[in-house]
Amino acid sequence: MTLPETVTDHLDGEEPVAEVDLGGEDRLLVTPTRTLVYRAEGLLSDEAVEEFPHEAERITLTTSRRKAKLTLDYGLDGEETLSIPKAKIDEVLHPLLAGVLDANGITDPGETVKRTFRFSELTLIVTDKRVVKHIGQALWDEEFEEYPFEDVTDLAFEPGNVATSVVLTHDGRQERFKAPNDDARAVEAAITDALLSYHDVRDLDELRAETADEEVDDADSESRQDSPFGEGPELFGEDEEPEPDVEEESTPEESTDQLIQQVEEATGDEEPTENEATSSGVEPAGDAPDTAALAAEIEELRDAVERQEAELERQNDLIEQLIEELRQGR
Template identity: 90%
Template sequence: MTLPETVTDHLDGEEPVAEVDLGGEDRLLVTPTRTLVYRAEGLLSEETVEEYPHDAERITLTTSRRKAKLTLDYGLDGEETLSIPKAKIDEVLHPLLAGVLDANGITAPGETVKRTFRFSELTLIVTDERVVKHIGQAVWDEEFEEYPFEDVTDLEFEPGNVATSVVLTHDGRQERFKAPNEDARAVEAAITDALLSYHDVRDIDELRAQTADEEVDEPATETEEDSPFGDGPDLFGEDEEPEPEVEEESTADEATDQLIQQVEEATADEEPTDDEPTSTDVDAAGDAPDTAELAAEIDDLRDAVEHQQAELERQNDLIEQLIEELRQGR
């Protein structure tokens, strides 16, 4: 489709890398440095072109029944708000985030953003070289975490009743985050395909074998040979701060810890003391707790808590939507 002359004048020689139809003749175009929004002339408005530079420090998203608003925070230079139809948010968010990551030097020149996901307070961006994760009400800000594929040695997915846990082994540590089950397959495919392509392997098993070979060939450093503390934690505070867990995970972990404590107490009651002979009687052994059954109960409890958290988040979204509509006088 031919671009209106007004839009061409604002491009300043840049070529659009993405274009989104906003309805009618309105269009959104993403260039390497800016996002442009073209509003066609109407009964109550003139033809306009709005510009949103990609060097933003923070992006927030608010939605109502029909509209979505993306606010780009430029620090001392203030804020700019982009209003689009709610149904178009996924189409707009993907190229916009790609432009912001590039402008802020998070992605390297030539690096391609493959997929973007937004789950409640989790934003997940998959490129051909890394995974970028942001947790919080903002879609993105400078408190993000990134996991370059160069240091990823393993990838697993643990399905649950409500959400699937993504377990990424990066630089010797396991990083966990959750995706709703309805989107879990898309997340799994995006990360797996990008990771395998980066390492040029056929599957995760081959990646594990390749990583194991590299670890065997790598000579031990002087610190590893001489340190009396072995592979334990860094005692001088140089380790990265632990990743903050989302609320539903901490709630589920507390409940799980209580069950684990009950299992340990029950097991302790069955252990013989120094004054009692060890019993091999079949009836006594039959009174021992069924660890498999207790483990299943722990999994069920975790899934129930996750389901309750998802329901609370849904109700919170409904309340926010109601407040927004009341403010608009509906």
């Protein structure tokens, strides 16, 4: 579709990387540095173009029954709010977040954003080189976390009653976050495909085997580097086994006496009674806690909290709908 001349003038030679139809003749265009919103001429307004630079420090989202508002915070330069139809939020959010990550130097030049997910207070962005995670009321701000695929050695998914846990082993540590079960398969496919493509392996088993081999090679390399003389010949005869120290032989009676003395010095003459052991802070051994039962109970509590959050969000939508209808005099 041919762009209106007003939009072309505002592009300043940039090529749009994404375009979203906002309804009617209104359109949203995303360039590498800005998001432009074209508003066509109406009965009460002239055509206009709004510009939203991507160097934002924070992005927040508010929704009503029909509208969504994206607010870009530019720090000392203030805020700008972009209003779009609620049904278009996912189409707009994906290229907009990609532009903001690029403008803030979080993604590399040429890095592609594959998928964007928004779950209540969790935002997930999957690129071809990393996963970016943000938790909080904002869609994104400088408190984000990122997991470059270069340091990811394993990936697993643990289904639950309400949500699925994504377990990402990154830089030797496990990172966990949850995705609702309705979207879990899409999240699993997006992260798995991007991770396997980055490492050029067929499946997760091959990735685990490859990273295990790399860890062994790294350990061997570090061991060799610990020597100040590298892998060269032993310069000081260290390859020869040292002769063992020869101790004077002792009689069986002397050996027994020495052993008894060492045991008495280490343990004392008498074993502590149960009361003495308790008073000294040492509890008698008992049954180990059932960790599996505790883990299951914690998982049930998490699921209950997530169900309550979903119910609160549904009630909030109903309240917003009621307010909107009251304003309309219904």
